[in-house]
Amino acid sequence: MNFTIIAETNGDALHPTTYQLVRAAANMGSNSTVICPNGIGADEAAKINGVDKVISATGDCFNIFDGGAWASAISPICGDITLISASPNGREIGSRIAAIKDIPIIQDIVSMTEGVTVTRPIYSGKAMESLTISGNAVITLRPNAFEAALTGNDAPISVVNQSADVKIAIQEAIDKASERLDVTEADIIISGGRGMGTIDNFSHLEEIADTIGAAVGASRAVVDEWGMPHRMQVGQTGKTVTPSLYIAVGISGAIQHLAGMRSSKYILAINKDPDAPIFAVADYGVVATWEEAIPALKTALSELQ
Amino acid sequence: MNITVLLKQVPDTTAKITISNGKVDENSVSKWSMSPYDEYALESGLQLKEATGGNLVAITCGPERTKKMLTDAAAVGADTLVHISDDGVTDSTHVQQLLAAAVKKYDSHVVLCGKQAADTNAGSTGPGVAELIDAACITLVSEVNHSEGNFLTIRPSNSGTEKVMVSGLSVFAFDKGTSELRRPNVRGIMMAKKKPIEAISSSDLGVNLSSSNVKLNSQNPPPEKPAGQKFEGAEHINEVVSKLRNEANVI
Numbered sequence: 177m178n179f180t181i182i183a184e185t186n187g188d189a190l191h192p193t194t195y196q197l198v199r200a201a202a203n204m205g206s207n208s209t210v211i212c213p214n215g216i217g218a219d220e221a222a223k224i225n226g227v228d229k230v231i232s233a234t235g236d237c238f239n240i241f242d243g244g245a246w247a248s249a250i251s252p253i254c255g256d257i258t259l260i261s262a263s264p265n266g267r268e269i270g271s272r273i274a275a276i277k278d279i280p281i282i283q284d285i286v287s288m289t290e291g292v293t294v295t296r297p298i299y300s301g302k303a304m305e306s307l308t309i310s311g312n313a314v315i316t317l318r319p320n321a322f323e324a325a326l327t328g329n330d331a332p333i334s335v336v337n338q339s340a341d342v343k344i345a346i347q348e349a350i351d352k353a354s355e356r357l358d359v360t361e362a363d364i365i366i367s368g369g370r371g372m373g374t375i376d377n378f379s380h381l382e383e384i385a386d387t388i389g390a391a392v393g394a395s396r397a398v399v400d401e402w403g404m405p406h407r408m409q410v411g412q413t414g415k416t417v418t419p420s421l422y423i424a425v426g427i428s429g430a431i432q433h434l435a436g437m438r439s440s441k442y443i444l445a446i447n448k449d450p451d452a453p454i455f456a457v458a459d460y461g462v463v464a465t466w467e468e469a470i471p472a473l474k475t476a477l478s479e480l481q
Numbered sequence: 482m483n484i485t486v487l488l489k490q491v492p493d494t495t496a497k498i499t500i501s502n503g504k505v506d507e508n509s510v511s512k513w514s515m516s517p518y519d520e521y522a523l524e525s526g527l528q529l530k531e532a533t534g535g536n537l538v539a540i541t542c543g544p545e546r547t548k549k550m551l552t553d554a555a556a557v558g559a560d561t562l563v564h565i566s567d568d569g570v571t572d573s574t575h576v577q578q579l580l581a582a583a584v585k586k587y588d589s590h591v592v593l594c595g596k597q598a599a600d601t602n603a604g605s606t607g608p609g610v611a612e613l614i615d616a617a618c619i620t621l622v623s624e625v626n627h628s629e630g631n632f633l634t635i636r637p638s639n640s641g642t643e644k645v646m647v648s649g650l651s652v653f654a655f656d657k658g659t660s661e662l663r664r665p666n667v668r669g670i671m672m673a674k675k676k677p678i679e680a681i682s683s684s685d686l687g688v689n690l691s692s693s694n695v696k697l698n699s700q701n702p703p704p705e706k707p708a709g710q711k712f713e714g715a716e717h718i719n720e721v722v723s724k725l726r727n728e729a730n731v732i
């Protein structure tokens with residue numbers, strides 16, 4: 177069985193999940209071929225342990241993101257099992273490749289063992305399911321669910337020129353995203369809810385985020401009622417996140433919010449209501465107002481640096 | 482213009498999920514609802530219909546209970562209701578084949594669906610169906626407008642959001658939309674009750690479902706987390722931060 181990995185990129189570099197994809201294949205006893213769309217990150221991919229070869233897929237079709245075009249360019253060079261990140265783009269390309277090849281697509285797995293047997297969360301994490309796939313398949317991996325592969329390798333890189341019809345056209349870029357880290361990419365997230373009182377008070381969370389390199393997230397109440405950008409929303413109708421640490425401040429912990437963050441490795445909740453449901457999923461809970469807790473947190477964290 | 486929306490009925494987000502004998506027990510689900518993103522797809526479909534004078538076809542594939550959701554869609558303005566009996570199909574590849582065949586049968590010009598269903602959380606269906614019908618697909622859209630034969634949509638980009646244009650047969654998979662969802666009025670609800678639901682099967686659609694290469698081993702409750710540590714008062718923050726560093730190793 178051979179594994180093909182489609183690299184996930186972040187600007188001009190590889191996204192950390194690419195290292196996790198390679199490791200997941202290596203855990204199955206397989207080296208992998210890594211395809212780098214538009215050649216991005218090819219040199220970096222060649223250094224990852226467990227990579228047999230890197231294919232730099234170049235072509236005009238990679239200039240903008242059209243999942244259909246990317247999939248038709250990439251699918252001819254995919255092997256038995258194709259692994260991609262369960263990012264929005266990864267899920268889209270993966271689904272297309274599976275449909276082109278008429279093979280199963282399994283999204284968002286958190287473990288993979290011989291068989292091939294995988295587990296994945298369903299019902300927004302209210303249950304897990306275990307599936308066994310026979311034959312070829314496309315599988316997307318939940319970011320941060322697998323360890324990262326190490327580096328030191330020197331795999332060969334080949335260039336393949338692929339073409340495909342692009343069916344969409346970008347008309348204009350509308351607003352510039354804030355310079356802040358995106359919640360789906362961050363290893364630490366500090367999120368605020370209605371308990372923060374006003375949108376201006378989020379500046380206190382941003383300060384902490386800047387000290388520890390975290391992203392700032394929000395509950396839906398804050399997005400809907402105070403006009404916080406939707407890209408910051410965590411939960412059922414927002415982003416699903418799995419950081420190492422999720423800090424929830426003034427968030428009650430409604431089931432729909434938990435759906436987006438309950439699989440975080442560690443959860444710290446700060447809430448003035450000792451009975452807030454968020455405490456039921458928190459590893460560490462502090463019953464206090466943010467007005468008291470946040471300055472203390474700021475001081476404690478900056479003393480660590 | 483024929484506008485198709487793909488709607489899935491799922492356990493309401495507030496419903497408890499119970500497992501018995503290694504499988505989610507659907508009979509114990511207290512409330513079934515339209516999957517949240519599908520509601521935005523439907524709303525956008527209704528707006529497209531109003532702007533272009535089109536016909537809105539709502540399609541679902543699922544057991545009998547899902548017909549209720551089609552009637553709910555009719556109450557806000559869906560014109561044609563199509564129920565594909567699922568015969569216990571769970572494999573996404575099969576669902577996609579059935580939906581794609583129905584999309585063709587109803588001669589759709591544009592297909593709207595959710596970015597992911599609240600039960601599978603997959604996000605496979607929109608792009609998969611698009612591939613099967615040879616359509617463009619844009620995912621995570623929040624808005625779709627029709628202008629001079631083209632569709633203009635808004636989707637997130639690396640640097641914020643972008644306006645994307647497509648022409649021809651297209652699939653749009655919705656994120657949370659920018660419009661308020663409409664609620665049915667009494668007249669709509671009364672009319673919807675009388676609306677017929679077209680029942681079609683895989684053989685009506687000419688789809689020959691192969692055996693699945695995906696075997697479900699079991700469904701289980703999520704792993705239990707050890708009970709958390711709770712501290713009363715902000716004076717414990719220092720202690721918690723040192724635990725985050727030394728116990729959890731996360732900062």
Ligand SMILES: Cc1cc2nc3c(=O)[nH]c(=O)nc-3n(C[C@H](O)[C@H](O)[C@H](O)COP(=O)(O)OP(=O)(O)OC[C@H]3O[C@@H](n4cnc5c(N)ncnc54)[C@H](O)[C@@H]3O)c2cc1C
Binds near residue numbers: 371394409436467517
């Ligand atoms: C279909 C559907 C989808 C949804 N999707 C999402 C989603 O994606 N994400 C999401 O977040 N929600 C979602 N919701 C909404 C969800 O049900 C809740 O309404 C929402 O999460 C509440 O946000 P909140 O916790 O910020 O506000 P509240 O529930 O109002 O909680 C505020 C909390 O702050 C605490 N507090 C108040 N003052 C202070 C203070 N000074 N210091 C510290 N704590 C304080 C309070 O004790 C309370 O616990 C969805 C709902 C539905 C029906």
Ligand SMILES: Nc1ncnc2c1ncn2[C@@H]1O[C@H](COP(=O)(O)O)[C@@H](O)[C@H]1O
Binds near residue numbers: 489522541
């Ligand atoms: N059985 C189904 N019937 C109708 N639409 C569906 C079905 N399954 C999925 N969809 C549509 O496809 C979207 C994505 O589903 P999924 O790929 O399961 O995450 C859903 O939000 C629906 O719009």
